[in-house]
Amino acid sequence: MAEVNRQIVLDQLPQGKLAPDHFRLAEGPLPAPGDGEVLLRTRYISLDAANRAWMQGATYRSALNAGQVMAGGALAEVKQSRAAHLKPGDLVFADTGWQDYAVLPAAHLAALPRLEPITHLLSVYGIAGLTAYFGLLKCGRPKAGETVVVSAAAGSVGSLVGQIAKIKGCRVVGVAGGAAKGALLVRDYGFDAVVDYKAGDTRRALRAACPDGIDVYFDNVGGDVFEAALFNMANHGRIACCGAVSQYDGAAPAHGPRGIPGLIVTRRLTLTGFVVMDFDDERDAALAELKAWVDSGRLKVAEDIIDGLERLPAALIGLLAGENVGKRMVKVA
Amino acid sequence: MAEVNRQIVLDQLPQGKLAPDHFRLAEGPLPAPGDGEVLLRTRYISLDAANRAWMQGATYRSALNAGQVMAGGALAEVKQSRAAHLKPGDLVFADTGWQDYAVLPAAHLAALPRLEPITHLLSVYGIAGLTAYFGLLKCGRPKAGETVVVSAAAGSVGSLVGQIAKIKGCRVVGVAGGAAKGALLVRDYGFDAVVDYKAGDTRRALRAACPDGIDVYFDNVGGDVFEAALFNMANHGRIACCGAVSQYDGAAPAHGPRGIPGLIVTRRLTLTGFVVMDFDDERDAALAELKAWVDSGRLKVAEDIIDGLERLPAALIGLLAGENVGKRMVKVA
Numbered sequence: 037m038a039e040v041n042r043q044i045v046l047d048q049l050p051q052g053k054l055a056p057d058h059f060r061l062a063e064g065p066l067p068a069p070g071d072g073e074v075l076l077r078t079r080y081i082s083l084d085a086a087n088r089a090w091m092q093g094a095t096y097r098s099a100l101n102a103g104q105v106m107a108g109g110a111l112a113e114v115k116q117s118r119a120a121h122l123k124p125g126d127l128v129f130a131d132t133g134w135q136d137y138a139v140l141p142a143a144h145l146a147a148l149p150r151l152e153p154i155t156h157l158l159s160v161y162g163i164a165g166l167t168a169y170f171g172l173l174k175c176g177r178p179k180a181g182e183t184v185v186v187s188a189a190a191g192s193v194g195s196l197v198g199q200i201a202k203i204k205g206c207r208v209v210g211v212a213g214g215a216a217k218g219a220l221l222v223r224d225y226g227f228d229a230v231v232d233y234k235a236g237d238t239r240r241a242l243r244a245a246c247p248d249g250i251d252v253y254f255d256n257v258g259g260d261v262f263e264a265a266l267f268n269m270a271n272h273g274r275i276a277c278c279g280a281v282s283q284y285d286g287a288a289p290a291h292g293p294r295g296i297p298g299l300i301v302t303r304r305l306t307l308t309g310f311v312v313m314d315f316d317d318e319r320d321a322a323l324a325e326l327k328a329w330v331d332s333g334r335l336k337v338a339e340d341i342i343d344g345l346e347r348l349p350a351a352l353i354g355l356l357a358g359e360n361v362g363k364r365m366v367k368v369a
Numbered sequence: 370m371a372e373v374n375r376q377i378v379l380d381q382l383p384q385g386k387l388a389p390d391h392f393r394l395a396e397g398p399l400p401a402p403g404d405g406e407v408l409l410r411t412r413y414i415s416l417d418a419a420n421r422a423w424m425q426g427a428t429y430r431s432a433l434n435a436g437q438v439m440a441g442g443a444l445a446e447v448k449q450s451r452a453a454h455l456k457p458g459d460l461v462f463a464d465t466g467w468q469d470y471a472v473l474p475a476a477h478l479a480a481l482p483r484l485e486p487i488t489h490l491l492s493v494y495g496i497a498g499l500t501a502y503f504g505l506l507k508c509g510r511p512k513a514g515e516t517v518v519v520s521a522a523a524g525s526v527g528s529l530v531g532q533i534a535k536i537k538g539c540r541v542v543g544v545a546g547g548a549a550k551g552a553l554l555v556r557d558y559g560f561d562a563v564v565d566y567k568a569g570d571t572r573r574a575l576r577a578a579c580p581d582g583i584d585v586y587f588d589n590v591g592g593d594v595f596e597a598a599l600f601n602m603a604n605h606g607r608i609a610c611c612g613a614v615s616q617y618d619g620a621a622p623a624h625g626p627r628g629i630p631g632l633i634v635t636r637r638l639t640l641t642g643f644v645v646m647d648f649d650d651e652r653d654a655a656l657a658e659l660k661a662w663v664d665s666g667r668l669k670v671a672e673d674i675i676d677g678l679e680r681l682p683a684a685l686i687g688l689l690a691g692e693n694v695g696k697r698m699v700k701v702a
């Protein structure tokens with residue numbers, strides 16, 4: 037076991053775009069677990085757009101402060117346990133933060149099933165997979181033959197949303213940045229069409245790709261793409277509001293999308309915001325269904341694994357710029 | 370029967386605020402019904418904020434054009450019938466437009482029940498009552514003990530929404546313009562509190578009136594009041610999007626409310642737009658429940674009746690300025 041605990045500290049809260057010098061590398065002593073606690077070794081740290089939103093203010097968790105170890109969820113291994121239900125070697129998902137080791141109360145931690153590759157516990161069987169599953173099926177409620185649009189379609193959640201919508205018999209249009217991502221989504225992930233939001237008029241491009249309107253829009257990005265989709269919704273359409281990555285990396289936006297609430301009324305739309313924890317009761321059933329789809333080859337899992345704790349700041353900044361395909365994570369150990 | 374058919378024509382489409390000179394009075398011959406049609410005498414014409422929205426473009430109906438008789442729903446009496454299911458003397462609700470007489474296909478018209486006062490067929494047993502009933506109960510889904518906020522609270526829909534929410538055991542806060550309306554809502558309609566949106570910071574006033582947040586917001590107005598409510602929603606709150614009267618009387622707004630979709634996600638809100646026709650299947654059951662509440666004195670019906678066809682333009686302009694309390698209509702005959 038390493039003698040020191042490398043940590044990446046959020047040195048300053050960003051005012052505008054997140055940059056490498058908002059972080060600094062620090063070292064701390066190896067912490068020791070107290071009664072009811074565990075010492076965890078981080079293995080893979082999950083990178084998520086929400087990490088940036090936490091810097092803006094309170095969300096479903098309290099805001100981050102300058103000077104704290106950067107928060108983040110990780111797949112971690114129990115090294116020492118002072119709790120009855122966990123033993124050394126168990127894998128857990130925990131908010132370890134960006135560091136080699138963390139001591140956490142064990143009460144809310146549960147040993148994960150053993151499966152290979154273990155990175156799937158952070159992608160398709162982790163928050164990304166459950167977010168795609170519950171957001172699409174519970175909030176979007178797609179029916180076979182409907183048109184589903186998903187933004188950030190090449191991301192960890194979007195790539196799964198599109199494939200699950202195909203499994204459910206829908207026509208699927210992805211919104212992603214750049215021709216290369218679009219080609220990949222059609223070729224490897226079965227999307228019916230893609231719209232490149234960097235290529236110009238997204239509203240017009242969506243109209244062309246969805247001539248009968250959008251029945252379900254799974255929104256990962258907010259902002260202009262949200263607005264473009266809103267203006268193309270079919271009557272009785274559903275919008276699953278999952279995140280707003282376009283709004284996270286900068287100052288808070290002054291204005292919201294046009295057409296609200298007018299279009300919501302005239303087209304009888306439903307917008308539903310959700311956070312994956314709201315569906316904990318149905319988690320096991322969802323994981324079983326996801327696993328069946330993965331095992332049968334119907335659901336492909338894209339992962340983007342970067343090596344080395346020190347690369348976490350660059351990995352997050354790159355994620356916010358849309359450079360990843362699939363679930364981005366950093367391998368720590 | 371009058372020899373001529375007085376008509377109010379939408380002479381020009383307004384670019385900014387609606388004004389009397391956008392209309393002109395005309396006279397036409399008395400129309401004659403063809404096979405399957407009826408000749409209707411308008412009795413009471415309904416004034417609705419939606420009348421103004423129809424001038425902006427296509428909504429749930431096609432846009433109005435300059436030069437046509439102004440559209441509008443009315444309580445009308447059958448004078449001549451060439452359809453088997455309607456006879457002279459029957460009352461119907463029909464889109465007669467703003468004129469003394471109209472000939473319409475009978476296929477979609479149904480004789481209304483006879484009850485007194487017949488104006489209730491345009492208010493609590495008409496679109497206003499059903500809109501309040503379905504919007505609150507189906508989209509808002511209030512539970513006893515929750516806090517319900519309704520805007521345009523002194524209007525035809527709002528005054529009923531507030532009272533129905535009280536019947537369902539909720540705490541009710543109305544948003545209305547001016548101290549007089551607010552006092553009336555508390556004194557005569559049982560509202561627990563009111564916020565005067567003309568008095569300043571609506572967001573702060575709503576926070577004070579709803580310290581635990583808003584569980585259900587019934588939105589009739591859009592714009593700044595919508596935004597103020599959005600920032601005060603409780604987790605898992607529901608917003609019933611009924612209309613956006615603040616947006617109708619002018620050019621289309623450049624920007625929407627701030628906080629969308631960010632707040633929708635973090636507070637897990639649901640926004641649902643609806644149009645009352647979507648609930649036609651459940652209309653009879655709703656009317657029976659509304660009637661039981663009215664008959665027992667639990668639901669008070671506010672009506673604002675103006676006399677004379679020629680006063681329709683001023684009546685609509687005044688409605689858009691918020692001068693009415695309860696359901697505004699013009700008595701034609």
